[in-house]
Amino acid sequence: MFFNESIERMGHDEMREIQIKKLRKEAAWAYANVPFYKERFDEVGMNPAQISSLEEWAQFPFTVKTDLRDHYPFGLFAVPKEKLARIHASSGTTGKPTVVGYTKQDLENWSECMARLIVAAGGSSQDIVQISFGYGLFTGAFGLHYGMEKVGAAVVPMSSGNTEKQIMLMKDFGSTILISTPSYALHMAEVMEEMGVTKDEISLRLGMFGAEGSTEEMRRELEERWGILATENYGLSEVMGPGVSGECYCKKGMHINEDHFLIEIVDPATLEPVPDGQWGEVVITTLSKEALPMLRYRTKDISRIITEECECGRKTRRMEKIRGRSDDMLIIRGVNVFPSQIESVLLNINQVSPYYQLIVTRKGYMDLMEVQVELADAAMLDQFQKLQALEAEIRHKLRTILGLDAKVRLVEPKSIERTTGKAKHVIDLRNGGN
Known part of the structure; x- marks a missing residue:
């Protein structure tokens, strides 16, 4: 089933023509209305109305998050404030928030992009949808x-938190789709079990998760605990919000809304484009954004492009699930470490829960990493030999995957902080911060 079949089944060559045409229009709009971008085009001597290929476009400078903060709040907007229909912003925990805006047409395009991905995942007008993302400035x-x-689905705008009430309403309303971060969905499943509610007593059949990366092991855990099909969708506030791409029911990559977003993959070190299929950093150019056009925005997210056609019949290119972020990657004694690698190991060990933290410190010139892992059963705390054996097993498996030794510390159940939003897995104390 399709929401917009003519677009979703469009051939690659025809889609490329549309992308080039819309790129010229978006670039010209930014040139005419955003002084920051006019200066960029003039510096490189590029005429936005005459962009002839994506190879030429790859010569345009990147936009980065600090550019938005440097022009806080509305300096990168292409429309006056009276044309805005909505304003969102990031939390601003590291300084001024990143502010994003939408015209009425932007909101319509956003809804269209999301509707395509919802239908692709299996959602329909018959569903009751419990949205357990936090409402507010978060997109x-x-x-x-x-x-x-x-x-056409019925929406329960529950927001995040108040987990016991979430479970009660899910059961009473007969919610069929859950929207949340994967880590909060796991926490909800944990609370549901504590309440004595089984997955057979609720009507969930589909989970659409996002806002943080997750592994295939996390997906299996979610599907088993909830008895659902778990899909992932992707987006970020700077370019729109969720809706850039998302998985269909085949779960073999996230279909990109290519008529609204031009996706490039670049080498994080050289910043040069890489061939399709090769891993690198996702760079996004908006193709239909009026209020806040984003040209070659560096997301820091690591993925790759999948070009093979999907079994669902959609011909849009796909992104692999986000492997991690280039700025979340830890370099420990010269080895690149992503939290997702550790998560993959832990979720295959029955005696521990999916909750963990990586504590990175430095002693002299040596980087040290401790992996704190929650036990699934508190009774093990009194079984010293079993604890030692389990620690040794985890340490061995981590060494095999990462190629380095890490200290493993098993902690009691529920001692690692739960969150209703994005989980924080890394505490890096090497420079005195966290």
Whole structure:
């Protein structure tokens, strides 16, 4: 089933023509209305209305998050404030928030993009959708909310937190789709078990998760605990919010809304484009954004492009699930370490829970990493030999995957902080911070 079959089944060559045409229009709009971008085009001597190929476009400078903060709050907007229909912003925990805006047409395009991905995952007008993302300035909840309404589904705008009430309403309302971060969905499953509610007592059949990366092992855990099909979708506030790409029911990569977003993959070290299929950093150019056009925005997210056609019949190119972030990657004694690698190991060990933290410190010139892992059963705390054996098993498996030794510390159940939003797995104390 398709929401917009003519676009979703369009051939690659025809889609490329549309992308080039829309790129010229978007670039010219930014040139005419955003002084920051006019200066960029003039510096490189590029005429936005005459861009002839994606290879030429790859010569345009990148936009980065600090550019938005340097022009806080509205300096990169292409429309006056009276043309805005919505303003969102990041949390601003590391300084001024990143502010993003939408015209009425932007909101319509956003709803269209989300509706396509919802139908691709298996959502329909028959569903009752519990949105357990936090509402407010965060874009995630609203993106899914309006997309679901466009599809015709009934939305329960629960927001995050108040987990016991979440479970009660899920059971009483007969919610069929859950929207949340994967880590909060796991926490909800944990609370559901504590309440004595089984997955057979609820009606969930589909989970659409996002806002943080997750592994295939995490997916299996979610599907088993909830008895659902778990899909992942991708986006970021700077370019729109969720809706850039998302998995269909085949779960073999995230279909890109290519008529609204031009995706490049670049080498994080050289920043040069890499061939399709090769891993690198995702760079996004918006193709239809009025309020806040984003040209070659560096996301820091690591993925790759999948070009093979999907069994679902959609011909849009796909992104692999996000492997991690280039700025989340830890370099420990010269070895590149992603939290997702550690998660993959832990989720295959029955005696521990999916909750963990990586504590990185430095002694002299030596980087040290401790992996704190929650036990699934508190009774093991009194079984010293079993604890030692389990620690040794985890340390061995981590050494095999990472190629380096890490200290493993088993901690009691529920001692690692739960979150209703994005999970924080890394505490890096090497420079005195966290």
